[in-house]
Amino acid sequence: MKKIITISREYGAGGHSIGKQVAQQLGIPFYDKDILRESVKASGFDTELVETEEEDSSRADSFFRSLCSISSAYYRDSQEAIHDVQKAVILRFAQQGPCVILGRCADEFLREAGIDSVNVFIHADDVHRAVRVSALIGSTNATEIQKLMAKKDASRHTYYTRYTGKKWGDSHNYDLTLDSGTLGYDLCVKLIVAAAQAED
Template identity: 30%
Template sequence: MEEKKLVISIARSYGSGGLTLAKKLGKELNLPVYDREILRMASDQSGISEEMFGQVDEHVRKIFLKAKGKYKGKPLTPEDSAFTSDDNLFELQADVIRQIADTQSCIIVGRCADYILRDKTNVLSLFFYASEEDCLERLRKQVSGTDEELIKRMHDIDKHRAEYYKYYTGRDWNDARNYDFCLDTGVMDYDRLIEVVKSYIEIKNREI
């Protein structure tokens, strides 16, 4: 009997430690973690430079912000004049995310993966967040800059992620109803957070 696949999507606020948690969780569960690797894979498959994907990674250019729910689930072909458009760069990444989820158990970080994979019953969507104070404390250890600069960076990145999510999904990025499980990462250390998440996954995995 084929072993059932488990796909975990992780959305995270900047400074919450979400990527660190994703990597630690991947190590604990022996699952590959996909973050910026998705850009490289989309580049390899499409022939479009990875740099172009990086320019719009979890970021929407201001001129496009009015549209909502732009994800269609069907990338354009190279013959199309809009093949390298921002929207098609997203579609190509989304196609990679679906291919990954179709073939293996894994963890996928950000990039609207929860929405892209919303029709799959074997996907658990997690959202990690923390208070501004807790995020700032974490960022002081990781990023150089004054507290004012770090707070601005935090707000800017979260704003970009929220706009990106809204633009492609039509949903609010920080709405708990979009996710299976939301966790405040400021309430305990990484090891205990991992135990909480693992316990939740074990319970939910019985239902998949």
């Protein structure tokens, strides 16, 4: 039985790659932060976001547009507005059936909505992460890589805490916490797929 899977991850731990492979093996949609950003753009709240790749969001266009007919002036700031839109988008995706959703507090949003999901946190040691980040940004500058890793993780921690009241990365908040540096991507994929197919 396939289930909805949420993946939270440290920067450079390979969460995106692992999540995409899980979705491919299960034959279900994979929603990453770029798709969510496109959803926000479609809402009209984030008009300055530049589209960098082609996205197929046609099936949800009417939903996004009706959702965001509310004036953004209603919100205290743009982050609040974007957060609310992303939450609605995530719930909409989840209601459509099994899928893999990357980041953006999806685990807590689904819990609050009473939607069952397998919630995963992927981490790795700094060495493994630095190697991946180096490849991602095309730099071997150790100081630059360390600063970027710290900045990205701090941002994710702050965002998660602000909107869930919980600690990002705390094993108590997830069904699986996997060390991709020790286990390797392939084994992480197998473990997540097995959890998603397990009978209740």
